Amino acid sequence: MIYLASLVALLITAFFSTNSLTGNIIYQWTWSNFSQIFSQSVYHTIILRTLVMAIAVTLTDAIIALPFAFFIAKIASHRSRQVFLALVLLPLWASYLARVYAWINILSNHGVLPSFESHLGLPVTNLAYTNVAMWIVFSYLWLPFMIVPIYGAFERVPDSLLEASADLGAGSWFTFRRVLLPMILPGVVAGSIFTFSLTLGDFITPLLIGGSSSNFIGNAIYDSAINGGDLPFAAALAFVSIAIMAVYLLLARFAGAFEAL
């Protein structure tokens, strides 16, 4: 209830404006926040950049998680399955800041990766403070959120079904495409809801890992709410991400992902 009331408060706030001199909120209805977002190309760029990043991260995580989850659910022995699950569980729950901080240590100029490369005589990559770094770190951070629902989906597929498919003469690839994939798709969609929403809402990683061209929706919200003191404008921006998630959830609903959440 509190949560819903707060969302309503957010909606209302989005229509207020801020007095540019005093910084106080003017409690009058206005569309100016929204028209500002729609008319200024800065915000178009930010929204587009965030969407592209969210899609890239979601695809990367799906591509890594599918074979990995398949391996633990269907190939690994019972014992090693438990071990693998525990190893996924650890980073899933491990401190988020610790995991971001680790990547600062890895990617920074004197970090693990550059010193490793120079040790081997390889050309040193300078990934720190780029959007490529953002892509790697986001993919790393949200990977467990993709693995878990996909693993759950694989686990629910009975082995007998795969055997039946093979007995009827289907090859591995055919079985995967026609039997397995339709059954695990809800799991993939559920995972993608997490990766999408987490990328959309993060401002910590862009601030700590990203550079000057790493302004995402989350940062824009954070900047106007915390640094700029313009709560109404931040609220309007937050509604852009709510709208994106709403569209995404509607699409996910068609794929029947809610049961897999």
Place this chain on the structure above:
Amino acid sequence: MRFSRLSRAAFAFFAGLVVLFLLGPLAVIVVFAFDKSNVQSLPIRHWTTHWFSVAFHDPAVRSALWLSVKAGLAATIIAVVLGTLVAFGIHRFRFFGRDTVSLMLVLPIALPGIVTGLALQSAFNISHIELSIYTIIVGHATFCMVVVFNNVVARLRRTSTSLLEASSDLGAKPVQTFRLVTLPMLSTALIAGALLAFALSFDEVIVTTFTAGAQNTLPLWIFGAILRGQQLPEVNAVVVGVLLLTAIPVAYAAKIASGDTSEVLGRSTKA
């Protein structure tokens, strides 16, 4: 599906790489926490536990830690009470708007954490509530509740109501049934849920940023220090401490919920 030896090996190799990718970075910070140098780089020349003692004696870290513990405990208690009640309501009764309530519980999961934080800040702002430890607690309780709810509902689904009926058939009063049958049945799910909720609250930054005002929880202190690029060796030691403090309750929760990994794996809330 049948697999050749080669494709099995290929899958296993890939899985090994993924695990390395997941755990390698964690190993890096643990190793660096013992690096004596002010600037963390490889190879490490001198090992020390100096930074842990620096962090431990830093008053800013101490007060942040204390605030995090207080807020985490309070949020966990609220989450356990409310989460359990909602879980019972959803599980037991069919009522008008039941699906809406279920959907509302999915919302904090599906919407970005920053939206939750900003929504709460707007609500506090409109109702003229000053940001304080209480607003932090309310913010944390909203997402901690989801964890408890998930655990309790999962447990309720797997236990049959016939046990409760048998209890009342044998003459137990509702209170007795609750105390002697329901509670023992739920106890591990509740403890696991509470531990996970605390671990989540202890580590939360995004919602806290919007609900904390001028105070620092431990994650906020870490975030600020990294952002300014100051006291980094000390940050490293604190981060390893937080890692341990969150890992212990989670490992314990996983152990007591063993047999049903889904209860722990189903972390359906935001970082």
